Amino acid sequence: MSPKTLYDKIWDAHLAHEAEDGTSLLYIDRHLVHEVTSPQAFEGLRMAGRTVRAPDKTIAVPDHNVPTTPDRVDGIQNEESRIQVEALDRNARETGIHYYPVSDVRQGIVHIIGPEQGWTLPGMTIVCGDSHTATHGAFGALAHGIGTSEVEHVLATQTLIQRKAKNMKVEITGQLAPGVTAKDITLSVIGHTGTAGGTGYVIEYCGEAIRSLSMEGRMTVCNMAIEGGARAGLIAPDETTFEYVKGRPHAPKGAQWEAALTWWKTLYSDDDAHWDKVVTIKGEDIAPVVTWGTSPEDVLPITADVPAPDSFQGGKTEAAKRALDYMGLTPGQKLSDIEIDTVFIGSCTNGRIEDLRAAAEILKGKKIAVKRAMVVPGSGLVRAQAEEEGLADIFKEAGFEWRLAGCSMCLAMNPDQLAPGERCAATSNRNFEGRQGRGGRTHLMSPAMAAAAAVTGRLTDVREIM
Amino acid sequence: MEKFEKITGVAAPLPLINVDTDMIIPKQFLKTIKRSGLGVNLFDEMRYDDEGKEIPDFVLNKPQYREAEILIGGDNFGCGSSREHAPWAIKDFGIRCVVAPSFADIFYNNCFKNGILPIALPQEQVDILMKDAEKGSNARMIVDLEAQTVTTSDGETFTFEVDPFKKHCLMEGLDDIGLTLEKASAIDAFEGKLAMTRPWV
Numbered sequence: 001m002s003p004k005t006l007y008d009k010i011w012d013a014h015l016a017h018e019a020e021d022g023t024s025l026l027y028i029d030r031h032l033v034h035e036v037t038s039p040q041a042f043e044g045l046r047m048a049g050r051t052v053r054a055p056d057k058t059i060a061v062p063d064h065n066v067p068t069t070p071d072r073v074d075g076i077q078n079e080e081s082r083i084q085v086e087a088l089d090r091n092a093r094e095t096g097i098h099y100y101p102v103s104d105v106r107q108g109i110v111h112i113i114g115p116e117q118g119w120t121l122p123g124m125t126i127v128c129g130d131s132h133t134a135t136h137g138a139f140g141a142l143a144h145g146i147g148t149s150e151v152e153h154v155l156a157t158q159t160l161i162q163r164k165a166k167n168m169k170v171e172i173t174g175q176l177a178p179g180v181t182a183k184d185i186t187l188s189v190i191g192h193t194g195t196a197g198g199t200g201y202v203i204e205y206c207g208e209a210i211r212s213l214s215m216e217g218r219m220t221v222c223n224m225a226i227e228g229g230a231r232a233g234l235i236a237p238d239e240t241t242f243e244y245v246k247g248r249p250h251a252p253k254g255a256q257w258e259a260a261l262t263w264w265k266t267l268y269s270d271d272d273a274h275w276d277k278v279v280t281i282k283g284e285d286i287a288p289v290v291t292w293g294t295s296p297e298d299v300l301p302i303t304a305d306v307p308a309p310d311s312f313q314g315g316k317t318e319a320a321k322r323a324l325d326y327m328g329l330t331p332g333q334k335l336s337d338i339e340i341d342t343v344f345i346g347s348c349t350n351g352r353i354e355d356l357r358a359a360a361e362i363l364k365g366k367k368i369a370v371k372r373a374m375v376v377p378g379s380g381l382v383r384a385q386a387e388e389e390g391l392a393d394i395f396k397e398a399g400f401e402w403r404l405a406g407c408s409m410c411l412a413m414n415p416d417q418l419a420p421g422e423r424c425a426a427t428s429n430r431n432f433e434g435r436q437g438r439g440g441r442t443h444l445m446s447p448a449m450a451a452a453a454a455v456t457g458r459l460t461d462v463r464e465i466m
Numbered sequence: 467m468e469k470f471e472k473i474t475g476v477a478a479p480l481p482l483i484n485v486d487t488d489m490i491i492p493k494q495f496l497k498t499i500k501r502s503g504l505g506v507n508l509f510d511e512m513r514y515d516d517e518g519k520e521i522p523d524f525v526l527n528k529p530q531y532r533e534a535e536i537l538i539g540g541d542n543f544g545c546g547s548s549r550e551h552a553p554w555a556i557k558d559f560g561i562r563c564v565v566a567p568s569f570a571d572i573f574y575n576n577c578f579k580n581g582i583l584p585i586a587l588p589q590e591q592v593d594i595l596m597k598d599a600e601k602g603s604n605a606r607m608i609v610d611l612e613a614q615t616v617t618t619s620d621g622e623t624f625t626f627e628v629d630p631f632k633k634h635c636l637m638e639g640l641d642d643i644g645l646t647l648e649k650a651s652a653i654d655a656f657e658g659k660l661a662m663t664r665p666w667v
Contacts, residue, residue, distance in 0.1 A: 016656035023631040039499035080497035131548040145548035149579035196542040252666035315483035432488040
């Protein structure tokens, strides 16, 4: 048998049909659904008189729109948001899919609760009408975002029409230096390859620095594969993965666990597998980074200066000019001199328990020096655990708002938004124009870096206050 | 789905790289539970000021481009989220074809599901089309899906690649789900096998 990559193996195991021209029907093991990209799909299904083919493999949760303030128990004030969440309630009830309503302690960001509840397992195909579905690739599952038409297609057929992507290997060798985290890895990779560097590929992240990461860290890395242009990112499952999965509510048990484990242990790229593209970065060379512009590829070590637009080539020169104008920055300015107004810790990129621990470690005994700071745990269970560990008290004593679970200010569909010109240190994934609110200015970074910025009031090298 | 065969129309130039889906349709318009009516909010934050007044400099607000059916963009067009609201807004505005040096995967795929043809061409050719588009409403381009060509108002023709299956579906206006359901027996067989080999799924 010819050598295969991990992606090849998962693809082959899910091929339900292949036409002569290579157009394939890929079977979908898990379909995650949220309130924003699904109402039109359920409506389409109803109009065509079709039903949900596999309700037991479909899991829904409201996350994008939901307020994260304590008063949400009284209902959602914004009418459009409320209608969308009510539509999901109704669609879930009528079709019999698994559902975690806002009132359920297990509710949270779809990409956080999938792994938490054991829905996400190695070797699976997982889709969701959300581009950050790539997160689940951390388990060695082929996971990617789809549009609403495809949501409807999966609801109706439990398959997707696909053509195979190319294989890309991103190897992070050696070990990370102190103060450097999974977020710095994933941002540095995008800085290296550009936001279109992964277009047409599935990325497999490997190397010693990746192996040393916890599952939380691996999810952070895979989460942003899409920001590098790749629909999916993968990390081969290992003991760390199996340890995380074991005992979760929907993980296999008993004899099925043993059978699953046997198969999961075959899920790695063969030594002489073919790669269409290879990128290698030394773990030691990665520094704590921040973004300066309006694309995730606009990333630099915190010790650097704001770049000059003419240091770029092609269309990037004009884009950098536009970005600096939007961000209100001057070339040559030190990144660590940039003052910020707001700190946001949360999102499917960095809303897990380990992220909150890392931020709390920096904040312990300190006070914030910014106008506003908030922590939005990725799920109700992350929130509960953080309270149990005393992290919530650290955040609150430092001056952070301690919120309920949701996507919140990552995409600002709920009331958590930046005002025009307001500058935010964010642990989320996109720094696009207007992403966190019209005219809002976003700098992406790790939870520890965001916490450091909160206590100094400016972008800060976390290594200085560790 | 509306069929796409051939269009002859005005092309609007948008010479920006990394046009993301938040630019195409900002999140406040994702709260709809319908597919229609998003055209008025296409590129909302670039098109309107804080008071909701049109910004005259923005390309789609210029008189010559208000009826544009083609959009010429920069590298990595449509990057960002999976929101299909982006192609819904483009289509609702009246644009049926986007030409750029490259596209983000999910956006590219979403276009085909909505009767929009995304065309990737080399940068030099996009540069020529961009110049042609800048001529305004007297310059009409021709996009012919059957022949896989784009022709400038000067008669210069470029050939583009498109996946044969996607081309077929777009030309015939076919419903993907209907096509897949014709293969229901293959899906049944796969599920039967799955229950034996990976019962935990």
